[in-house]
Amino acid sequence: MNTPPNHIVIVGGGTAGWMAANLMSHQWAKFNCTITLIESQAIGSVGVGEGTTPFFQGFFDRLGIQESEWMQAANATYKCGIRFPDWVSNVNKTSYFHPFYSHIDTPQVPLFFANANFRREGMEVDAHPDDFFVTAKLADQCRSPIAKSDSLQRLDYGYHFDAGLLGEFLKKKGIQRGVRHIDDKVSDVRLDANGDISSVIAVNAGELTADLFVDCSGFKGLLIQQALGEEMVSYQSQLFNNSAVAIPTAIDCSKGLPSETVSKALSNGWVWHIPLANRFGNGYVYSADYLSPEEAELELRQHLGSKADGVKALHLNWTPGRITHHWKNNCIAIGLSQGFLEPLEAPMLNIIQRSIENFVELYEKSGFTREYQQEFNQDINSLIDGTRDYLQAHYKLNSREDSQYWKDCRSNINQSKELKAILDGWLSNTNFDQVLRDNIHNQVYFKTSWYCILAGMDHFEEVNKPAVRAAKRNHHRAKEASLAKAERFVEHKEQLKIIYNC
Numbered sequence: 001m002n003t004p005p006n007h008i009v010i011v012g013g014g015t016a017g018w019m020a021a022n023l024m025s026h027q028w029a030k031f032n033c034t035i036t037l038i039e040s041q042a043i044g045s046v047g048v049g050e051g052t053t054p055f056f057q058g059f060f061d062r063l064g065i066q067e068s069e070w071m072q073a074a075n076a077t078y079k080c081g082i083r084f085p086d087w088v089s090n091v092n093k094t095s096y097f098h099p100f101y102s103h104i105d106t107p108q109v110p111l112f113f114a115n116a117n118f119r120r121e122g123m124e125v126d127a128h129p130d131d132f133f134v135t136a137k138l139a140d141q142c143r144s145p146i147a148k149s150d151s152l153q154r155l156d157y158g159y160h161f162d163a164g165l166l167g168e169f170l171k172k173k174g175i176q177r178g179v180r181h182i183d184d185k186v187s188d189v190r191l192d193a194n195g196d197i198s199s200v201i202a203v204n205a206g207e208l209t210a211d212l213f214v215d216c217s218g219f220k221g222l223l224i225q226q227a228l229g230e231e232m233v234s235y236q237s238q239l240f241n242n243s244a245v246a247i248p249t250a251i252d253c254s255k256g257l258p259s260e261t262v263s264k265a266l267s268n269g270w271v272w273h274i275p276l277a278n279r280f281g282n283g284y285v286y287s288a289d290y291l292s293p294e295e296a297e298l299e300l301r302q303h304l305g306s307k308a309d310g311v312k313a314l315h316l317n318w319t320p321g322r323i324t325h326h327w328k329n330n331c332i333a334i335g336l337s338q339g340f341l342e343p344l345e346a347p348m349l350n351i352i353q354r355s356i357e358n359f360v361e362l363y364e365k366s367g368f369t370r371e372y373q374q375e376f377n378q379d380i381n382s383l384i385d386g387t388r389d390y391l392q393a394h395y396k397l398n399s400r401e402d403s404q405y406w407k408d409c410r411s412n413i414n415q416s417k418e419l420k421a422i423l424d425g426w427l428s429n430t431n432f433d434q435v436l437r438d439n440i441h442n443q444v445y446f447k448t449s450w451y452c453i454l455a456g457m458d459h460f461e462e463v464n465k466p467a468v469r470a471a472k473r474n475h476h477r478a479k480e481a482s483l484a485k486a487e488r489f490v491e492h493k494e495q496l497k498i499i500y501n502c
Contacts, residue, residue: 002367004028005211011186011200011223012216013039015163016335016352018170019059020214023356025177026063036210037174038202040185050163050274050281051079051261051346053444054100054156059353065173068499071159073169075277078144078259078492079158080135082345086265088399088457096456097260098345099133100145101448102155108132108481109448111474116455118471120426122464125471129452131479137486142256144495148488158346160261160274160281182208186217189227196330197223212330215337219318224333230323232339237414238392239320240290240405241269241342245297246283246314249307251275259492263344265398268405269296271303272343277496282308285343288317290405318342322384327373332359339384344394347387350444355380386443389419390453396423397457426454427461 008024010017021037060070070076085095101109112132119127130136135155138145145157175181188201199209200223215223224230236242251257262273269286284300291299293315301308322339326332335352358376366372395409396419418439425435436447490498 002364004031004033004363007034007210008036008212008214009200009208009210010035010037010214010216011039012218012335012337013037013167013171014216014218014335015167015170015349016337017214017216018167018174019352020216020334020356021174021179022063022170022177023059024214024360025174025179027360029177034180035178036180036182036208038182038184038186038200038205038208041183042185050276051082051160051272052158053346053350054158055350055353055444056159057157063173070166070169071161071499074161074166075279076159076161076166077257077275077277077496078146079160079261080139080143080145080259081133081158082261082263083139084263084265084394084456086400087270087394088397089401090399091458093128093130093458096128096452097130097133097136097139098449098452098456099129099135100156100158101133102135103153104134104155104485105132105482108134108478111478112455113447113451115471115474116451117432118468119455119460120432122461123471124463124465124467126475127455127460129456131475131482134482134485137482138489139258139260141486142258142492143486143489144259144492146490146495148490152488160276162276186222189223191227194329195228197227212332215331215333216335218336219340221323221333221337223331224323224326224328224337228328228331230325230328230333232319232321232323234319234321235341235388236320238388238412238416239342240287240395240409240412241285241344242319243288243291243293243296243315243317244283244285244343245293245300246281246316247297247300247304247308247311249280249282249304249311251278251280253493256491257493257496261346265400265406266299266303267291267403268299270344271300277500283343287405290403320388322381324381325373325377326355326380327359327376338380341384341388341391344391345387347391347444351380351384351387354383382441383443385416386418386440386445389416389422390443390445390449392419393423393453394457397453397459399458422450423454423459426459 081099083097115125115127118125145155182205184202184205186200187203190199192198197213199207258275263270268291271284274281284296286296297313318340320341326338362372362376398406400406421439
């Protein structure tokens with residue numbers, strides 16, 4: 001194994017910076033690798049969101065941090081999946097649930113695939129995903145993904161959390177692990193004759209040298225973009241949304257606590273509802289080309305009702321896209337400095353985690369080797385581009401007619417050849433599984449996710465054949481099995497009482 005750098009300087013804190021600091025210090029502690037993180041409390045950080053995919057379970061498992069410890073610190077709750085109300089219209093079911101697939105679903109999932117393919121052939125069968133996955137039923141019943149008995153296999157699940165509090169928790173853990181922390185502002189970046197970063201200059205701490213620099217400076221990309229000249233590739237033509245307004249509201253803990261993210265379509269975008277232990281996180285994601293910040297805030301307040309009265313709104317904006325070289329010279333970009341798509345499906349933390357883990361693995365193989373830098377950049381670009389395609393699919397598949405925004409999203413011809421092949425392949429007579437194999441590589445969203453979104457958003461041709469008996473039997477068996485299995489899991493509110501010792 002190649003030994004790690006002697007000294008690493010991470011510029012920027014927040015969730016991305018402290019995730020990088022903790023993973024690198026954990027992986028390379030035995031080599032006496034010095035890690036310095038410099039951040040300015042005066043600048044602060046932009047939270048990357050309050051929801052995760054199941055991959056986040058592995059982050060804390062790898063660090064040896066108990067779930068109950070970090071969840072308490074970040075007001076975290078469990079997440080069984082994401083519900084999407086009102087993205088489609090003129091169908092019997094205007095909402096679908098994107099589940100987190102686990103081994104417990106194995107008997108039902110082939111039945112779902114079979115029904116979806118029956119429906120693709122024009123048969124009148126129930127191919128909506130909600131009755132085929134246990135996590136969908138857990139969310140329906142406000143249950144946690146934690147089983148009542150240890151004999152059941154652990155489910156894959158995500159979390160909801162306060163991004164600011166999680167950053168503070170990771171900061172505390174990082175410092176305990178020996179990460180040197182400097183509260184200061186970087187005023188200059190110096191390059192050597194080879195184009196590598198030789199040092200960063202802090203206002204008070206002066207010059208900081210290192211072998212490796214990690215850019216966690218957020219949208220401004222202080223190192224990777226400003227110093228090394230890496231340009232952002234815009235995805236604005238594929239993902240229209242570039243703005244959000246967020247307003248937290250109180251949560252009624254006397255009722256059942258949801259274990260799902262809700263991503264509900266509004267007139268010109270969608271609004272998230274995320275349950276934390278102490279509040280709801282709410283935000284309206286939209287395109288500034290169709291809606292002004294004032295209009296968006298007004299619509300969000302009307303949607304939330306009196307709960308939002310007197311609560312200050314936070315406005316955010318971004319340009320969707322990514323850089324091309326996430327690992328360039330002796331610098332690696334992590335977090336918003338490497339790009340941002342949008343909050344839908346909560347992809348950013350997974351991109352951060354995968355970027356750090358892949359970098360550590362490849363660096364241990366090679367050090368600063370051009371071949372492995374190229375491999376890393378290709379892998380991360382495939383990950384981000386595959387995520388972009390899955391996000392755009394939501395907008396392409398919408399059937400709303402209430403605004404020009406939704407019509408333009410649906411008719412948008414700016415899409416990757418992979419996404420076009422997937423959407424067209426679903427409606428064709430071809431083997432759709434082969435279409436997926438040909439068009440998804442190194443991505444988060446595999447077969448189950450694609451079947452769920454396409455069937456859940458009713459992307460089918462008109463019915464022209466009667467139902468087959470096998471399809472009715474498939475649906476009945478899967479629904480009964482999912483409901484029965486869901487009964488074996490603890491109510492979300494009760495499980496959080498265990499986590500929070502109350």
